[in-house]
Amino acid sequence: MSFWRVLLSIICPPLAVLDKGCGSIIIVFILWLCGWVPGVIAALIILNNPNR
Template identity: 85%
Template sequence: MSFWRVILAIICPPLAVIGKGCGSILIVFILWICGWVPGVIAALIILNNPER
């Protein structure tokens, strides 16, 4: 997880997970619409998971 991705996850979570797939973007976007904090938390969790 790079520093710039973390900053982007705090500012605009859907943009931070753009390389993780369409499902991740959709989940983070829906949570971000419901509230800023859930979107940021979901983006940071998705970014913290290692690639398979």
């Protein structure tokens, strides 16, 4: 996980997970709409998972 990905996930979480698939983008986007913190946490978890 690079510095730029972490920074992008803090600023706009859905953009950070663009290459992880449509499901990840939708989940992060919905959580981001519910609140900034859940979206950031979900994006960081998805980016930290090496299997996705």
